Amino acid sequence: MKKLIKIGLLLFGIGILSATGTYLYVFHKPHRNIAKEKPSYIIDAVNFYDEFIHDEEESYLKYGDKVIQVTGEVVEFNLRDNGASLVYLNPLEGVNCSFDSTTVIRYNDKLSDIDVGDRVTVKGKCDGFDFIMGVVLTRCVLIEKQEYLSSIQSVH
Amino acid sequence: MKKNIILLILSVVLIYPIQAQKYITKDGVIDIFSETSFFTIKAKNQKVASILNVENGEIVASTLVRSFKFREALVEEHFNENYMESHLFPKALFKGKITNYSEIDLSKDGTYKVIIEGTFSLHGETRNLKTPCTLVVKSGTISGKTEFYVSLQNYKIKIEDQYKDRIKDEIKLEIHFDYKPM
Known part of the structure; x- marks a missing residue:
């Protein structure tokens, strides 16, 4: 039973992390930094x-x-x-x-x-x-x- | 005779400012806006050029699609790559004229409501466009403001089925130009 809770918590944690990751990727992906980018x-x-x-x-x-x-x-x-x-x-x-x-x-x-x-x-x-x-x-x-x-x- | 010459010079000097027949801006602004319950899309382009010919009311306005700036870098990427396909269609162009031009006199300061009619080219497609516009003439400058909606489908800009609830077909464009004599 304890094992099940552990697995559940782990999955929940992974879920939260990937959701946060997706959110950050979509809304906070940084813009190109022209100042730092080497000119082509x-x-x-x-x-x-x-x-x-x-x-x-x-x-x-x-x-x-x-x-x-x-x-x-x-x-x-x-x-x-x-x-x-x-x-x-x-x-x-x-x-x-x-x-x-x-x-x-x-x-x-x-x-x-x-x-x-x-x-x-x-x-x-x-x-x-x-x-x-x-x-x-x-x-x-x-x-x-x-x-x-x-x-x-x-x-x- | 002397009086006549003075009058002539005076009239030339007085008429001169009206003779600036073309007005230009290279820093015009277009804001695009779309809102659904899932998603708000907002972008700004501050690199829009336009020329207004006050002699006949003709207007051209053009910009580059890549000059639109979004708050979210990823949305900007999708806008260019998937929707506008700016690698194939880098430009947006409006050509048209003020239809009720004979009713107004842009050499006088004031606020004028005009109708602009012409063609709008985007994403390789050209469509007719008609929009009301407000022109404000003040001490030698002319500012113009208008807003209208563009249907993505009409310009063959495809939205994937799974995003149809997030991106509206009708996108609002708010346009603001501050013209100076050319």
Whole structure:
């Protein structure tokens, strides 16, 4: 009889654990951590955009849903409470990178330092190509920023 | 004569702001929402682009399916892989126009109730869409708000039989755009 109770309790315990496990898996599976994920590709904004213009479908297969690290000159930057967006090459149809509100809150001092003309490296998830925005990266994190002047000096 | 020139310059300067014929946003927001007794699905996309032509009332809006962000990572995965199949159909696109455009004047500040009619493409399917929308014009910016329901079946988005009690066929979309002159 005691054995039966023991087995019963054991099964009950297993049941509770697997139910909790399933619950945690479904509702608390962590999101991808772009900041920690190694980029699948490291690329210059100009080449990145050109590849999409050249063959959008092929590029989407190659880059879609992957973490990409992009470097280029900022042509538009706008920082809001609920996020920020940074654009390379061309305000319309360039490489459009957006930062989540949580990233903005955490790295506000670094982000608020970005100016148009700076050479900046970001890492984010590639969502594809849009005919108004160009190549879209979301959930971006800032990797590196060079001041406008120093980026010119480093070229010469 | 001098007076005429001054008048001419003045009128050009005054007319100029109205000549911004196209308005744009690249940070438009779409919230999607579905609730059954089992399950609430909520997601937000803050990377929606739209252009509004105030000369003829034409509107285009587009976004990428992968830009939708869910609270639960697993639901986001299923949304992309099983339902929207975003590897095959990465985009969502609306093309249309304000049907009662002749009745309103977007060069004046105010709140306007309009009807927008056009086509909505999603999951490789294109359907007609008609929705009431509120436009607010205030000091050179235009904000637009609308909400409508999309039937998954209508866009050939399949829900497995065992999940039919958890996921509604009609998904609510709430849309908010803040346009600026282009």
